[in-house]
Amino acid sequence: MTAILIVEDEPDLQHLLKIFLSKAGYDIHLASDGAQGLQSLQKSRPDLIVTDIMMPNMDGLEMIREIRKNIPKEELPIIVSSAVAPDAATQALTDGYLRKPIMMGQLKALVEKVLRSQAGS
Structure with missing residues (x-):
């Protein structure tokens, strides 16, 4: 199963993303800030x-x-x-951007697109 790490400090949004992406068939791991995200990466690497x-x-x-x-x-x-658009340096380090508030359909489409391109590389 494809694993996704969600790093989000807003508990309600974190919960909503977990439910939505779990229903879409992904194994979801959560972190509330960047430090927790790095700790999670030390335990297991998501996709x-x-x-x-x-x-x-x-x-x-x-x-x-x-x-x-x-x-x-x-x-x-x-x-x-x-809620803030990423600068060019951030864009160079990442694979996609979603503006908050997140539209779940856009999230699912972007996740699928990024994972497809990852599988093809």
Whole structure:
């Protein structure tokens, strides 16, 4: 089963994303900030990460930069979900962007697209 790590500090949205993506057939793991996201990666590597940018403790951008020091983009795709559009540097490190509020249909389509392109590379 394809594993997705959701890194989101808003509990209601985290829960909603987990339910939606679980029903779509994915194995979902959760983290509430970038530091927890990195800890989760040490335990097991997901097939995809969906992360917010603005979070307490360690934000999503810092987490992404840490991940990319060890894991290239080709090996672990990352989708950003944020109310703020990512800058060019963030876009270069990630595989997709969803503007909040997230439309679940757009999320599912982007997840499928990124995973398909990952499988093809």
